[in-house]
Each structure stands twice: as structure tokens, then as C-alpha cells.
Amino acid sequence: MIQLVAATPVRLDRDALEHAARTAAGATLSLLVARLFSLPESYWAAVTTMIVLQSTLGTALSVSALRFIGTAIGAAAGALQAALFGPNVLVFGATVFLLGVLSAALHLDRSAFRFAGITLAIVMLVVRGQPPWVVAAHRFLEVSIGIVIGLLLTAVWHERVPEME
Helix, strand or coil: CCCCCCCCCCCCCHHHHHHHHHHHHHHHHHHHHHHHCCCCCCHHHHHHHHHHCCCCHHHHHHHHHHHHHHHHHHHHHHHHHHHHHCCCHHHHHHHHHHHHHHHHHCCCCHHHHHHHHHHHHHHHHCCCCCCHHHHHHHHHHHHHHHHHHHHHHHHHCCCCCCCCC
């Protein structure tokens, strides 16, 4: 039998409500913009915006630059490998390794490597009816829309910084 316990009423502070509203607005706007461009997996724009909006503007700018670079590298590598080899597991593993080496050689943060690997996996391993270059371009555009809208919203709709007591 389930026993109901009287609990203290839940209070949501203004910051939590504002953050929820900002995230919902950004995710919805990203989804609509990606759909406006008829991108097939427009949800990636919304997902990316939600990720960007979890950071302050300063943090979001630096991480978003790495996300953008990593996505571009991963999309290009995924398109190339998928066109040459299809969804080959050994080629995928070797390409992940090479992306790590390339990221290190370019002095990129591990975040760029992480986003490159994720994009590689999405482009290379998910079989679709379109050519790999089209899939890669779509993924890059979807993520880029999410980054741009997330950054714009972070810049214009600032989160209040809690005051120190």
C-alpha cells in the first residue's frame, strides 16, 4: 500500500522559471528554423540549443566554438569514410583514433574531439537513403543552427547571477 506523506509545498524560484522559459523558447525557435530550411533531422538543432543554454555566455562561446569545429571535422570525416567504406566498424574505429590525433595536432580541446567523434558516428554509422555528403551537410547545418540560436539567446536573454550573501 502506498502511503501519502504531507510535504512542504514546492516553491520554484524566479531563476529556475526563467531558465526553463529561456530553454523552451530557444529549443522551439531552433526547431522551427531548422524546419524552415527543411532539414530532415531538425531535432538536432533543438538538442544543440538546449546544450548551449546550460552555460553562461563566456563558457558557451568557447565551448560552442569547439562544438562547431568538431562538428565540421566529424561531418567531413564521416562523409568521406561513409562514401568510401560505408558503415564499416574497423574504419570507424580507425577514424575515431585519427580524429583524436588530428585534434591533438591542431591543439584543440578534447571537447572538439568529442563532438567530432559524435558527428562521425551519426554520419557514418546511421544508414540513410541519401548520399553521405548530404547527410553530413544536414548534420552540420542542424547543429550550427542550434549553436547560433543558443548563443544569441544567451547574449540577449541573460541569466541573473545569484547575489553572494
